[in-house]
Amino acid sequence: MKFILKYFKIIIFFIVTVNVSVAQNDNSLKRIDSVKTILKTLKPSDSLNIAKQNYVVGEYYRKLLNTDSAYVYFQKAEKVFKQYNLKYETAITMFGIAVCQTYDKDYTGSETTSFQALALLESLNPINKVRQYKAYIYNNLGILFGELEQFDEAIKYHNIGLDLKKGLKGDYVRSIGLSENNLANIYITLGDYDTAIKQYETILANKELLDRYPGVKVLAMGNYAQALDLANKHDRLPGLYLKAIKLSDSINDTYDAIVIHQRLAEFYHKKGIIDSAKYYAYKAKNLSEFYNNDDMLKSLLLVSKIEHGEISRKYLLEYIALSDSLYKSEREKRDKFARIKFETEAIEKENIEKEKVVRFLFSLSVIILIIAVLIYLFLKQREKNKVLQFKQSQQESNEEIYNLMLTQNLNIEEARAQEKRRISQELHDGILGRLFGTRLSLDSLNFNTGDEAVQTRSQYISELKNIEEDIRKVSHELNTDFVSGGGFKDIIHNLIESKSAIYNLKYTFNHYTEINWDNVSNKTKIHIYRIIQESLHNIYKHANATQVNISFNLKKDVICITMEDDGAGFDVSKVKSGIGLKNIKSRILEINGTITINSKKNKGTSVTLEAPLIS
Template identity: 25%
Template sequence: MVIYNQRLHFALLFLFLSFGLQAQIENKKTSFVHKNPVQTREEKAIADLYALYNKGDDKKAYVKAHSLLKTTKNNRSTACADLLLAYYFNKKAVIDSSIYYTQQALKFNTVVNDSLKNRLYALGYNLLAINYKKRGILGESKKWHLKGIDASQKYREKNLFYTHTHGLALVYSELGDYKNALKLFKQCLEYKEDPEIIYGSYINIGDIYAAQKEYELSNQYLNKANALCQQQNNNNCRAIIAISLAANFEAQHKKTEALRLYNEAIKIADANEYNQIALIARLNTGNMLLESKKYDQAKVIYLSGLDNALKLGLLHDQTVIYKALKEIAIAQEDYRNAYHYTNQYYKIQDSITHLQNQKEINELDVKYKTSQKEKEIEALQFENATRKLTLENQNEAIKNMRLQEEISNKVNENKILFFQSSSEKKRSEISLLKKDQQLKALEIDQQKKTRWLTIIAFLVLLIPITGLLFQYYKRLKAQRLLNSKQAEISSQKINGILKDQELKLIKASISGQDKERERISQELHDSIGGNLAAIKLQLNHMAGNNFSNMEKINLQLDETYQQVRSLSHTLLPKKFSQNKFCEVLESYLNNISAASALKISFLAYPKKGINEMSEGIQIEIFKIIQELLTNTIKHAKASQIEIQLNLVDGDLNVLFEDNGAGFNTSNYTPGIGYINLEARIKKLNGSFLIDSKLKRGTIVNIEIPSFEAIANPKKNPMKGIDLKDQLDELKNKI
């Protein structure tokens, strides 16, 4: 069970007091002392006091401040000395004394300068907020911080504004409102002029993340703060960070590291008389001993801590200690002490509640009395103002009477002169009006005449211009119609010419193919077929070992072999033997594209490997592409064709794509071209796939695997054996 789960909020408050407010004293002491170019003796004494305190010589500053209070009669010096004593007792965690001297400082804060008065109020409000927070009265602490923020904003005191913002964030953190607390602490990190506020914010952010069990993130912020504290050589800060890190280790069940850091914090706090920090470290150590069920050791630590909390007046710490002692007594079956500690716990809780309620009642009483006094003052001010107004009105009335008498005398004298001059003026005005009327009548007549003339001239010019514009519009319209019709006719003529050229090319290609086939069939039938028939007859008539006709048969086989060879050479285009395959194919496609409206793009990779294929495969690929082009020109009505040849690991891929009309592959009836294409691809031991849809074009994907096996009969004995090889085999058998 975690007895002291508030962890470090008191310690952080103390940290902020020790270096946050100390920095304020250093920054703001010029506001109290060095405002005038020439200092008095008391101003110099106050400056020396704050210099001693900021250097760390607290006791000397304390003694001098008391001696100054005994001798001075200046309210300003008294307020400054009281404020320094309030800081001193706050640092020593003597809360009652700190609150007393803070109230004394605010009481004697009667400086004429509003800015100086406001600064001292802001510092005093911060001390009150911190002291009430140490007592556990968080509502009061929040109230004084809000008043301090208002006071610091009034005169744009940036340092004091961030001081109170930091303190308000601590109150939110204590109340469990981590969202608003984090927001305010991160706002404080923007203030770069005071390093104490920065590493104080780092420590508090680390504690909030630790409370949310994000220990790695907490340690990151605590280590940032530790680095800054070591640069500033601030022992107070170092002690607090040691407690924070120890609490993180304790939450992660690393008790050895936690105890080491708590002991380190106790040593630093005892050496520098940081009473509350030492109390927190000891109570956290007692908490660990209580969790380990080391009740006697924990009880000793809690009792020593209770003595310190009673001396310092730390009510919240007392409730925590009494609660822990009650649990130890119950665990040791000491029910008498358990009952005693429980009663003490509830007494302190009641006293905290009573203090808060009593404070609110007193404040309401003060507010009521002040409001009554303000109303009385306002009534008196209103009466005085009305009396002043009546007196001023009477004086003004007397002055007005005198002025009216003088004016009436002058008016009587001027009336006669006025009537005489007015009659003469009226006569001259009447004559001038008559002349003006005559001139205006002439001007109106002239304006009417000029208007009519301009209207007539405009109409005379407008009628022929509109007629010309209408005629021009009609001509333009007729010309546009004529141009559009001529464009249509010319486009139709061009399309007709292109179609005629395409048909001529197709017809020439088909007729050439037909002639070539007819020639090949005749050649095979007449020469090669005859020779083979004669050889067959002679072989059938050979009897036994009669080899008399063997020489004649051998000659006929040689002749047939030569005929087959010459026929195969005639089938191979001459361009293939003289040029590279890709260049021949690209030239052929360019010729087709130039002679038609087709835009053909060709891509081969790698060209070197494709050019090195056997002539037989090149011829078949060439004829396959011819067949696909013929199909597209006849049926597809395409404007673009894309052909790709890709050779990958000995496999050849042919991709043929057009943007034509397409067709439905599900109800398609194969024609002669499709059958020829299928036969050629099958001959190459390949496969192909046709993907087409209406109005989307057609894609033909052909895969020819291991073309080397096709070219080399040893790798594939069932493919690639032509008529020449059969004759050689027959010859060898004979």
């Protein structure tokens, strides 16, 4: 009676499971039909949009585990994405293909496709969606290397994928939980049950994960129970298995329930509880018929081990037949994908040839453009040279005029000096001599003894002495050339005053030490004049200043000129010398001088010129 009730439960569960699975598949198929309808409305010229819709259909088929159809649509999308050089779209399509290859046990092909997709993603900016798919690809690599029993590689890639997922922005709680579960499964396969148990306990302690995604809890609980079983820690068994099955029933998670039923059957079989072992083994077999063929294989082999006699033989033969069929199917799929890959590579070669032509045309265009630019620059430079030559000739003319002006000014100053010396001589030799004679005559009257006469003569004599002293003082001052060299200072002052007025600048002009400009060559004075003129122009043009301070000083026969402004300033180490600054440096070298420029942004500029008094 108990046996009949158990099998009655299996039939009821089987009916419910089939209905849920059919409903889920119907929903996905409706979505596929909807996208296919959209594809029919698109024009052939809209190849990029068609490729995107093909990718969507491929994803739906992949999630339905229909890898044949997924391959077809992914391959169509991949061709177009590569033609348009859309690296991200190509990479995620290749990820879909790699997952299908892993499902079909084409692990070598999946490895190659995964690394090709990773190479494309590595060439892109590491934005969130790029890192997301890198994490998915590393997870796939972890799974396939686990199937290839290269467990160190599997652990490495699972950990890389986990680290990437933990750094993503968004809700990846479920994805992280699944990756942690996959990593723990590797430790079970390695026989490191303690590490696996700790990993599962960490997952099951994540309340947010389990509350939001009970499907992950089913998976983790079933695997945790298996790790305890293999570690011979049976205190919580079969309770954990039964809880996992109950939870999977409550959320209609029949796919994960297959493995839990298989493991529970194996648990009861080891314990010698054959009825329970058969119950859960048959339950797993019935569920497997609607899902993964690998699970069906495992279920058939499990039933053949638990059953006896003809029944065991029957299921073993079914297992062998299905295994052969699956091997043949997997080989055909690998061959089919190899053909698809060959066609894709042929298209890639064609695209490479097209790219070569495009590159050649582009290179030719660049060369032509460079030649055109060089010709333009040559003509432009020739025009600039003409302008510079004109400016140079104009400057030479200006210097000649200025030289004449200085010479004329010196002649005037010389004439003034001569006139002053003439007046001085006239005062000294003429008026002073006559006054001296008058004084002597008055002295001779001193012999008149009248009191009144004596007093009067004394007053006149005293007055004459005063006049004599005044005239002597005037004569001395006139004989001193007090305007000697002052003409050039006045010229500089006039220059600063006129330019400051034009440039709307306030200025100060200080001549701290009197310099005998007569001892300075005209060449030096011309260059100093032009340097100050150019500096004022640069201050107006570049500094945006309101105040300029100019000072002259003489230190050990070296003329020191300082020009300071309160303008914007600049970084001396980075700014290239313009024509104005080059002219200033050239002029200062002409008179064996030096120039020092100190400037800071927003703190003004100070220019110090030093030139020898006699160059």
